[in-house]
Amino acid sequence: MLPFARVTIIGLGLIGSSIARAVRQHMPSARVTGFDADPAVRETALRIALCDDVADTAGTSVIDADLVILCVPVGAMGAAAAGIAADLPADAIVSDVGSCKESVVEAVRTALPDATFVPAHPVAGTENSGPEAGFASLFHGRWCIVTPVAGTDALAVERVREFWKRLGAEVETMAPDHHDRVLAVTSHLPHLIAYTIVGTASDMEEVTQSEVIKYSAGGFRDFTRIAASDPTMWRDVFLANKEAVLDMLQRFSEDLTALQRAIRWGKGDELFELFTRTRAIRRSIIEQGQDDAAPDFGRTHD
Amino acid sequence: MLPFARVTIIGLGLIGSSIARAVRQHMPSARVTGFDADPAVRETALRIALCDDVADTAGTSVIDADLVILCVPVGAMGAAAAGIAADLPADAIVSDVGSCKESVVEAVRTALPDATFVPAHPVAGTENSGPEAGFASLFHGRWCIVTPVAGTDALAVERVREFWKRLGAEVETMAPDHHDRVLAVTSHLPHLIAYTIVGTASDMEEVTQSEVIKYSAGGFRDFTRIAASDPTMWRDVFLANKEAVLDMLQRFSEDLTALQRAIRWGKGDELFELFTRTRAIRRSIIEQGQDDAAPDFGRTHD
Numbered sequence: 001m002l003p004f005a006r007v008t009i010i011g012l013g014l015i016g017s018s019i020a021r022a023v024r025q026h027m028p029s030a031r032v033t034g035f036d037a038d039p040a041v042r043e044t045a046l047r048i049a050l051c052d053d054v055a056d057t058a059g060t061s062v063i064d065a066d067l068v069i070l071c072v073p074v075g076a077m078g079a080a081a082a083g084i085a086a087d088l089p090a091d092a093i094v095s096d097v098g099s100c101k102e103s104v105v106e107a108v109r110t111a112l113p114d115a116t117f118v119p120a121h122p123v124a125g126t127e128n129s130g131p132e133a134g135f136a137s138l139f140h141g142r143w144c145i146v147t148p149v150a151g152t153d154a155l156a157v158e159r160v161r162e163f164w165k166r167l168g169a170e171v172e173t174m175a176p177d178h179h180d181r182v183l184a185v186t187s188h189l190p191h192l193i194a195y196t197i198v199g200t201a202s203d204m205e206e207v208t209q210s211e212v213i214k215y216s217a218g219g220f221r222d223f224t225r226i227a228a229s230d231p232t233m234w235r236d237v238f239l240a241n242k243e244a245v246l247d248m249l250q251r252f253s254e255d256l257t258a259l260q261r262a263i264r265w266g267k268g269d270e271l272f273e274l275f276t277r278t279r280a281i282r283r284s285i286i287e288q289g290q291d292d293a294a295p296d297f298g299r300t301h302d
Numbered sequence: 303m304l305p306f307a308r309v310t311i312i313g314l315g316l317i318g319s320s321i322a323r324a325v326r327q328h329m330p331s332a333r334v335t336g337f338d339a340d341p342a343v344r345e346t347a348l349r350i351a352l353c354d355d356v357a358d359t360a361g362t363s364v365i366d367a368d369l370v371i372l373c374v375p376v377g378a379m380g381a382a383a384a385g386i387a388a389d390l391p392a393d394a395i396v397s398d399v400g401s402c403k404e405s406v407v408e409a410v411r412t413a414l415p416d417a418t419f420v421p422a423h424p425v426a427g428t429e430n431s432g433p434e435a436g437f438a439s440l441f442h443g444r445w446c447i448v449t450p451v452a453g454t455d456a457l458a459v460e461r462v463r464e465f466w467k468r469l470g471a472e473v474e475t476m477a478p479d480h481h482d483r484v485l486a487v488t489s490h491l492p493h494l495i496a497y498t499i500v501g502t503a504s505d506m507e508e509v510t511q512s513e514v515i516k517y518s519a520g521g522f523r524d525f526t527r528i529a530a531s532d533p534t535m536w537r538d539v540f541l542a543n544k545e546a547v548l549d550m551l552q553r554f555s556e557d558l559t560a561l562q563r564a565i566r567w568g569k570g571d572e573l574f575e576l577f578t579r580t581r582a583i584r585r586s587i588i589e590q591g592q593d594d595a596a597p598d599f600g601r602t603h604d
């Protein structure tokens with residue numbers, strides 16, 4: 001049995017359009033309706049036949065949905081939820097894909113106080129954006145974290161979990177606030193650091209930007225990938241998960257200061273000890289199938 | 303005409319063993335002799351037939367070489383140079399592959415005051431180490447920076463440049479001190495930041511290490527690749543290029559503090575402006591062939 005038969009996706013960017021493609025691949029009998037606030041994106045979605053239907057308004061897109069997934073930047077979740085409030089069927093389940101959960105839970109529950117809302121976050125993506133950047137296998141082998149709040153109907157949670165399993169994801173359940181702490185470490189802080197270092201490197205006076213680009217294979221280019229992620233999405237994440245991000249940032253800064261001091265005082269043993277420890281983490285990530293075992297991320301070398 | 307006919311490689315790790323393979327592929331008539339201070343590495347090199355000869359001592363490895371390339375951690379360059387001083391032919395050219403140049407120039411010139419030394423740095427690598435990690439195409443399309451000091455024989459410099467071009471690299475010439483500033487930005491600072499954030503993430507109390515690994519696809523895993531690089535090599539780099547690294551680190555910290563403040567005060571426009579600017583750098587790196595155009599570094603998604 002399909003967990004859902006009529007899926008509506010609000011927001012047809014990288015994640016929304018990947019869900020559309022993945023539903024068609026893994027649950028071909030389910031109907032997919034799409035909506036995006038941007039008329040140009042709706043046009044593209046129509047042109048590439050992304051969904052069975054592309055609705056002209058958010059309201060009409062949900063009229064007979066049994067699952068509505070909000071795939072917009074976290075700062076736009078409240079407005080997206082408000083936009084469907086008048087037309088949402090009473091038995092539809094609402095979910096989302098936001099990268100932080102406490103703020104989204106609050107925004108959606110305010111806009112849709114009577115809806116069954118099962119927040120979720122597929123931890124997957126690429127640096128590309130828009131309806132043409134998505135692909136059906138994006139969630140294969142990745143984790144989707146479901147963060148139901150107390151009192152949410154258990155069957156609704158189970159159906160959302162089953163939906164993500166069908167798309168090829170592994171599913172985990174977590175409280176929204178714990179999610180926000182975990183993702184602050186594994187996703188938000190890394191993005192913040194990547195954006196910062198790319199900014200720092202492009203602001204040098206004596207080292208030209210063309211030199212930074214030419215010699216980026218020394219390590220810098222790795223950071224430019226996530227620093228090419230969608231600016232709106234990430235601005236919203238940092239503003240929405242402020243406390244956890246600032247806390248992780250504080251810890252990172254302390255550790256960086258310690259390392260800076262070790263370099264200044266020539267404490268090679270401290271550096272060596274850290275560099276040996278960090279190597280083991282990479283091994284675990286590869287062993288657990290969360291990254292490519294090929295050297296250099298499997299980049300082509302010829 | 304071959305730039306060199308008898309190449310000796312001292313240090314058979316990732317870079318040394320890649321040079322051996324690349325010389326065999328691109329200059330098959332040149333003879334390659336290898337030496338490594340570690341007997342286990344010499345044994346592996348023999349077993350996999352990496353070179354034409356593997357010498358038992360550094361001295362015998364250089365006896366009739368016309369090019370000797372030092373491929374050891376930058377902190378070991380002085381000792382490696384001293385180890386060949388008694389046996390180096392007068393007309394041999396000595397080069398190296400060190401990631402910082404001022405300290406290496408000083409160490410090698412002290413150990414080999416009369417040798418013709420042409421320092422070089424191929425900006426290429428992977429996170430793997432050792433004689434089995436190398437491959438012939440590692441330098442294809444990457445830059446090799448040659449940093450001759452004033453008074454170096456122009457023909458010797460030209461032969462080293464030609465050698466690297468034959469291995470598939472693009473070659474640039476630069477003063478050693480400028481090299482060290484440029485690489486502090488494009489390579490040393492990124493490695494330092496990656497090592498730090500991987501350390502920070504693995505030291506959390508409330509977020510377990512298994513959670514960090516499970517949800518690493520949110521961005522964190524990108525940093526673990528370069529944080530898996532050789533600990534000895536990188537300890538030496540930070541100690542040898544201390545001033546430039548500390549200076550870049552200071553700039554990075556200032557920029558990070560500014561971003562931290564923008565988050566604390568909810569200044570979304572500042573975040574958005576930076577995140578838009580950093581996106582353009584990625585595009586330039588791809589346009590100039592210094593990274594894979596495929597999303598997510600070309601990682602497999604199924």
